[in-house]
Amino acid sequence: MNFRRNWICSGRRWNTPGLQIDPLGLRITLNSLYDRYQKPLFVVENGLGARDELTDGRVEDDYRIDYLRQHIRALKDAVEVDGVDVIGYTTWGCVDLVSASTGEMSKRYGFVYVDKNDDGSGTMHRYKKKSFEWYKKVIHSNGEDLA
Numbered sequence: 001m002n003f004r005r006n007w008i009c010s011g012r013r014w015n016t017p018g019l020q021i022d023p024l025g026l027r028i029t030l031n032s033l034y035d036r037y038q039k040p041l042f043v044v045e046n047g048l049g050a051r052d053e054l055t056d057g058r059v060e061d062d063y064r065i066d067y068l069r070q071h072i073r074a075l076k077d078a079v080e081v082d083g084v085d086v087i088g089y090t091t092w093g094c095v096d097l098v099s100a101s102t103g104e105m106s107k108r109y110g111f112v113y114v115d116k117n118d119d120g121s122g123t124m125h126r127y128k129k130k131s132f133e134w135y136k137k138v139i140h141s142n143g144e145d146l147a
Contacts, residue, residue: 021048021067023074030078030086040087046071047092049107052129059113059129068135069146076143089143091135095126111135 026046033041048067052059068091078084092109096116099107104118111132116122137145 021070023070026071027074027078027082030075030084031082034078034084040085042088042090043075043086044088044090045092046089047109049092049109051106052096052108052113054113054115054127057127059127061129061131064129064131065134068131068138072138072143072146 048064079086094110095112096108096110096114105116106118111129113127113129115125
């Protein structure tokens with residue numbers, strides 16, 4: 001397998017920190033790894049970092065739901081259509097947390113918003129994002145209900 005950076009790739013979508021959104025790439029990678037090693041795979045820390053906005057105690061993160069929906073569908077296609085043996089899937093993290101590499105809170109991955117800013121200000125209160133309830137349904141249905 002040969003991984004190369006390709007910064008100019010037509011038809012690709014990018015999130016605000018500049019990371020590529022590529023569900024087909026996940027499917028292709030799962031197929032490549034399974035074809036090579038013939039071992040069950042476990043997808044860990046799949047998620048979308050975004051600069052979420054808390055408004056009236058809510059975060060309307062439809063972009064995160066869309067990202068996860070597309071990637072879970074690609075994973076399901078790898079399993080059901082391509083025959084890849086995937087034994088598990090986890091998202092990046094359930095609760096927003098401080099980035100280990102930058103010490104920032106502004107790029108958020110979780111289903112629960114933590115009211116804390118990069119400068120340390122904030123109440124530390126937690127708020128369920130819209131994606132919280134959506135992912136709860138996904139888990140309850142074992143990935144069948146992606147609506």
